[in-house]
Amino acid sequence: MAVFLLGVGAACCLGWGFVLQQRAAARAPIADFLSFRLLLDLIRMPDWLLGVALMVCGQVLGAVALAYGEISLVEPLTATNLLFAMALSRWITRQPLGWSGWCGVLLLALGVTSFIVGGRPQGGGHEAGALRHWLVFGIVAGLALLLTLKARRLQPSAEAALLGLAAGLLYGLQDALTRVCGQIVQDEGIASLFTHWQPYGVGAIGLTGMLLVQSAFEMAPLRMSLPSLTAAQPLAGIACGVGFLGDRLRVTPGALAWEVAGLVAIVIGVVLLGRHPAMPTGAPPKPKVGATRVE
Numbered sequence: 001m002a003v004f005l006l007g008v009g010a011a012c013c014l015g016w017g018f019v020l021q022q023r024a025a026a027r028a029p030i031a032d033f034l035s036f037r038l039l040l041d042l043i044r045m046p047d048w049l050l051g052v053a054l055m056v057c058g059q060v061l062g063a064v065a066l067a068y069g070e071i072s073l074v075e076p077l078t079a080t081n082l083l084f085a086m087a088l089s090r091w092i093t094r095q096p097l098g099w100s101g102w103c104g105v106l107l108l109a110l111g112v113t114s115f116i117v118g119g120r121p122q123g124g125g126h127e128a129g130a131l132r133h134w135l136v137f138g139i140v141a142g143l144a145l146l147l148t149l150k151a152r153r154l155q156p157s158a159e160a161a162l163l164g165l166a167a168g169l170l171y172g173l174q175d176a177l178t179r180v181c182g183q184i185v186q187d188e189g190i191a192s193l194f195t196h197w198q199p200y201g202v203g204a205i206g207l208t209g210m211l212l213v214q215s216a217f218e219m220a221p222l223r224m225s226l227p228s229l230t231a232a233q234p235l236a237g238i239a240c241g242v243g244f245l246g247d248r249l250r251v252t253p254g255a256l257a258w259e260v261a262g263l264v265a266i267v268i269g270v271v272l273l274g275r276h277p278a279m280p281t282g283a284p285p286k287p288k289v290g291a292t293r294v295e
Contacts, residue, residue: 007077013058015084020051104272111265118258164225172236
């Protein structure tokens with residue numbers, strides 16, 4: 001129950017934080033796209049700072065949840081951040097949910113429940129060796145890099161979606177490393193944590209993910225990037241948890257059917273909610289740097 005409450009609390013803070021960050025990032029200069037100058041510009045905006053504070057609070061709650069629960073359990077819970085983003089956006093825009101919004105809410109809630117009940121995530125399995133560890137790590141990080149490079153050749157809305165997807169993959173990887181850091185503290189004490197590479201990896205991945213997210217928020221409305229971000233993070237986190245952290249899911253035919261159905265429902269629910277009219281549009285989509293505008 002404590003892990004459940006921590007996961008939902010993390011989702012609440014993350015959802016509210018993303019909404020506030022996008023409202024600020026939409027006002028940032030387009031010349032700072034995919035540059036760390038963007039973060040220096042955003043740090044002067046009070047609503048962005050509040051959004052980041054909420055996001056950090058969510059990440060801390062998520063880290064505590066990961067210290068006591070399996071990543072395959074925590075990640076589906078944090079995917080519900082879109083419900084809280086929708087709630088805040090609906091309050092800001094006064095837009096009713098309608099059938100698509102309620103369907104998204106229902107699918108996301110049922111998907112999380114189906115995956116957790118069907119898979120019954122639990123730890124205690126054997127952690128993978130170094131080769132498998134780095135193979136999974138490299139695949140997830142490599143996909144994020146390829147998506148980022150591909151995004152630069154697309155229109156702003158598609159670019160924001162791919163950047164959100166890349167950031168979600170990195171955040172899932174960050175969650176896996178956060179889980180490893182928690183295990184190190186439990187086994188060896190907090191003083192030994194900084195003699196390992198994982199906490200530095202958490203910081204580097206988190207900073208890179210933030211740059212991708214803010215660039216996506218800057219380029220297009222929230223509904224273009226938040227669905228892919230929210231859908232990719234739990235999928236990457238679960239892949240890392242099962243791939244090299246020793247998380248175990250039930251693999252009977254019935255359990256696998258519930259798990260797959262749950263993940264599909266989560267993704268569809270995320271897309272329905274993310275594209276709902278209640279999501280704030282921010283500024284109009286911005287043209288590429290150096291692009292000419294035809295009237």
